[in-house]
Amino acid sequence: MSLKIKALKKSLWVYHMSGGSCNNCDIEILACLDPRFDIERFGMTLVGSPRHADVLLCTGIINKKCVERVKEVYAQTAKPCVVVAIGACSCSGGIFRDGYQMGGPLDKLIPVDIYIPGCPPKPEAMIAGIVKLLEKLK
Amino acid sequence: MAEDKKKKVIVPIGPYHPLLEEPEFFALYCDGEKVVDVDWQAGYNHRAIEKLSEAKHWDQVTFLVERICGICSTSHPFAYCNAVEDLLGASVPERARYIRCIIGELERIHSHLLWVGLAGHFLGYNTVFMWAWKYREPVLDMFEIITGNRNHYAMFKIGGVRRNIEEEDMPALRRVLKGLKVQLEMLTHAVLDDPVLGARLKGVGVLTKEHIKNFGAVGPVARASGIGGDIRKDDPYAAYPMLDFKVITAEHGDVFDKAVVRLLEMFESIKIIEQSLDAIEGKGGDIQTEIRDIPPGEGIGRHEAPRGECFHYIKSDGTNRPVRHKIRAPSYTNIPTFKASCIGQMIPDVAIILAGVDPCYCCTERVAVYDAGNKKKQMYDFSRLVEMSRQKTEKIKKEI
Amino acid sequence: MNVLDTLKEKLGGSIKELKAHNAKRIYITVDRADVKKCLKILFRDLDARYIVASGVENFDSFEILYHLGFDGEGTVVSVRTYLDRGKPEIESMTSIIPGISYIEREMKELLGINFTGHPGLTHFLLRDDWEEGNYPLRKAKNG
Numbered sequence: 001m002s003l004k005i006k007a008l009k010k011s012l013w014v015y016h017m018s019g020g021s022c023n024n025c026d027i028e029i030l031a032c033l034d035p036r037f038d039i040e041r042f043g044m045t046l047v048g049s050p051r052h053a054d055v056l057l058c059t060g061i062i063n064k065k066c067v068e069r070v071k072e073v074y075a076q077t078a079k080p081c082v083v084v085a086i087g088a089c090s091c092s093g094g095i096f097r098d099g100y101q102m103g104g105p106l107d108k109l110i111p112v113d114i115y116i117p118g119c120p121p122k123p124e125a126m127i128a129g130i131v132k133l134l135e136k137l138k
Numbered sequence: 139m140a141e142d143k144k145k146k147v148i149v150p151i152g153p154y155h156p157l158l159e160e161p162e163f164f165a166l167y168c169d170g171e172k173v174v175d176v177d178w179q180a181g182y183n184h185r186a187i188e189k190l191s192e193a194k195h196w197d198q199v200t201f202l203v204e205r206i207c208g209i210c211s212t213s214h215p216f217a218y219c220n221a222v223e224d225l226l227g228a229s230v231p232e233r234a235r236y237i238r239c240i241i242g243e244l245e246r247i248h249s250h251l252l253w254v255g256l257a258g259h260f261l262g263y264n265t266v267f268m269w270a271w272k273y274r275e276p277v278l279d280m281f282e283i284i285t286g287n288r289n290h291y292a293m294f295k296i297g298g299v300r301r302n303i304e305e306e307d308m309p310a311l312r313r314v315l316k317g318l319k320v321q322l323e324m325l326t327h328a329v330l331d332d333p334v335l336g337a338r339l340k341g342v343g344v345l346t347k348e349h350i351k352n353f354g355a356v357g358p359v360a361r362a363s364g365i366g367g368d369i370r371k372d373d374p375y376a377a378y379p380m381l382d383f384k385v386i387t388a389e390h391g392d393v394f395d396k397a398v399v400r401l402l403e404m405f406e407s408i409k410i411i412e413q414s415l416d417a418i419e420g421k422g423g424d425i426q427t428e429i430r431d432i433p434p435g436e437g438i439g440r441h442e443a444p445r446g447e448c449f450h451y452i453k454s455d456g457t458n459r460p461v462r463h464k465i466r467a468p469s470y471t472n473i474p475t476f477k478a479s480c481i482g483q484m485i486p487d488v489a490i491i492l493a494g495v496d497p498c499y500c501c502t503e504r505v506a507v508y509d510a511g512n513k514k515k516q517m518y519d520f521s522r523l524v525e526m527s528r529q530k531t532e533k534i535k536k537e538i
Numbered sequence: 539m540n541v542l543d544t545l546k547e548k549l550g551g552s553i554k555e556l557k558a559h560n561a562k563r564i565y566i567t568v569d570r571a572d573v574k575k576c577l578k579i580l581f582r583d584l585d586a587r588y589i590v591a592s593g594v595e596n597f598d599s600f601e602i603l604y605h606l607g608f609d610g611e612g613t614v615v616s617v618r619t620y621l622d623r624g625k626p627e628i629e630s631m632t633s634i635i636p637g638i639s640y641i642e643r644e645m646k647e648l649l650g651i652n653f654t655g656h657p658g659l660t661h662f663l664l665r666d667d668w669e670e671g672n673y674p675l676r677k678a679k680n681g
């Protein structure tokens with residue numbers, strides 16, 4: 001295992017961005033922080049800048065106005081960086097895929113490592129997804 | 139004006155801000171620490187819902203409008219069903235009306251708790267965030283018991299509701315409500331009696347009645363300024379005419395009063411839910427009427443969402459899909475009030491004034507400060523703005 | 539006095555058609571030239587609350603509905619006006635209702651209705667480099 005991956009696995013810092021979501025996925029991400037789910041016990045925390053991030057959580061259809069911003073944010077993250085597509089919207093476009101503002105889905109724009117489907121996925125599902133990812137990195 | 143603006147520092151806020159179809163991007167024009175003007179730019183979350191709705195069956199539209207906003211995911215189907223029923227002149231079975239009210243009010247509680255938590259977070263009171271979000275979980279559990287999902291409940295259907303509230307679930311619901319009341323009381327006192335929060339929020343971001351009128355602001359924002367508009371009372375629908383509740387208003391129109399209105403509204407919501415449960419417990423009854431054709435015509439439906447009046451206009455030509463579906467979410471008229479409430483305020487207060495209107499602030503925001511005067515450009519992220527807000531709270535804490 | 543009678547009295551001559559769908563939903567049709575006058579009476583004199591405006595595309599015309607609410611009575615009054623199909627254009631109402639500016643910008647870019655005298659009719663929801671003349675909410679567009 002390379003040193004970088006080893007360091008990455010220790011304590012994941014998560015940057016969350018939304019590119020045209022209904023907000024529910026974002027709330028469920030925040031709900032992971034609350035006392036019931038408490039992802040901080042795994043050493044994960046939300047950070048305010050992509051430059052600090054190990055994991056990029058993306059939600060939403062990535063609307064045409066956001067396309068450049070998503071690419072920009074991805075370029076700003078320190079590599080290796082894990083990209084997670086959360087929710088039906090960012091995995092495939094979900095109910096909005098035929099709209100005129102559809103700029104995504106996410107994997108058309110940046111490489112995605114894991115998909116967590118659901119509308120919205122439960123916090124448990126998100127945690128399970130990240131745990132699977134950690135195992136995959138090993 | 140344009141000349142004038144050039145000399146000021148511009149602070150753009152946004153654009154990631156997933157509040158409805160249209161999240162926003164704000165540019166604050168600042169003179170030193172003072173905000174002199176605000177610009178609003180939306181569209182980063184525009185998902186073509188009005189267009190998509192024209193390509194969906196009447197019944198499918200309920201699922202689409204639910205996904206306008208994750209926090210108000212009952213408000214939009216509620217208003218939409220009201221609109222279609224207005225067109226039809228149809229009536230809804232009594233049990234379904236009460237169930238609609240229960241879902242609508244549960245949503246109000248969860249949305250207001252979410253707001254209290256985030257507002258606390260912006261002020262540097264993370265304990266408030268943790269508390270509020272902890273107490274929000276039982277509400278989501280209730281949703282899970284009733285509808286099967288934590289969010290996006292898919293309960294609404296033209297002519298009724300899709301699922302019944304089972305009799306055997308009632309005791310569990312009542313138990314959660316009872317526990318919730320105690321917790322909310324504790325939280326309300328903790329927030330309202332805190333001298334620091336009072337000093338920090340009173341007199342900040344004041345909106346007068348005139349501002350409210352000009353921008354057409356609704357909901358808790360308007361009620362905090364002493365305007366008692368509430369669709370549940372003014373234009374009663376569902377079971378609201380049969381329920382007993384108060385409309386909470388406050389006077390000063392500052393952020394503190396907005397918090398007061400929201401906190402007290404939650405108790406009214408609990409009252410409504412308890413009454414509704416009493417009304418349907420042990421009595422069976424239909425939960426939907428069969429509706430097949432939608433004749434040509436137009437209809438308007440309104441619902442008092444947690445953030446204010448949600449308005450849907452639909453036009454039918456007799457086919458199986460709407461020809462036009464106009465959606466107006468409450469924040470659409472609430473957000474422009476920033477133009478009035480932010481001007482003349484300090485930059486550290488902006489975060490909480492923006493939050494005061496409750497445009498779901500859960501999304502990560504990026505803020506850049508442009509010093510247009512000397513062509514210097516500084517990038518901040520949103521956390522910097524929150525940081526400034528917190529520092530100010532700390533300062534007040536020390537002074538008190 | 540209820541809203542219906544007040545409307546008849548105050549707007550009298552300008553009303554071309556008055557339709558009360560039910561007691562709480564009133565639709566009035568007025569000439570394009572009279573819209574400003576009517577909105578002024580409704581919004582300023584009768585103290586109605588501005589709700590929103592919706593633009594609708596028909597086969598042979600465009601129409602705009604200005605929805606105003608009378609909160610005391612719980613009535614929604616929708617002022618309807620028809621615009622030319624070929625050149626949809628109407629005066630901007632921002633001087634009467636400041637909050638209406640955003641919805642006018644939205645109608646401009648989604649439906650292509652022009653508002654004369656609007657202070658800044660720039661892109662609001664769509665990208666700044668959105669193709670001119672491509673109005674997504676028009677029926678001919680299927681995207």
Ligand code: SF4
Nearest residue numbers: 021022087088089119
């Ligand atoms: S996947 Fe569902 S919950 Fe998530 S942003 Fe999309 S519509 Fe909302």
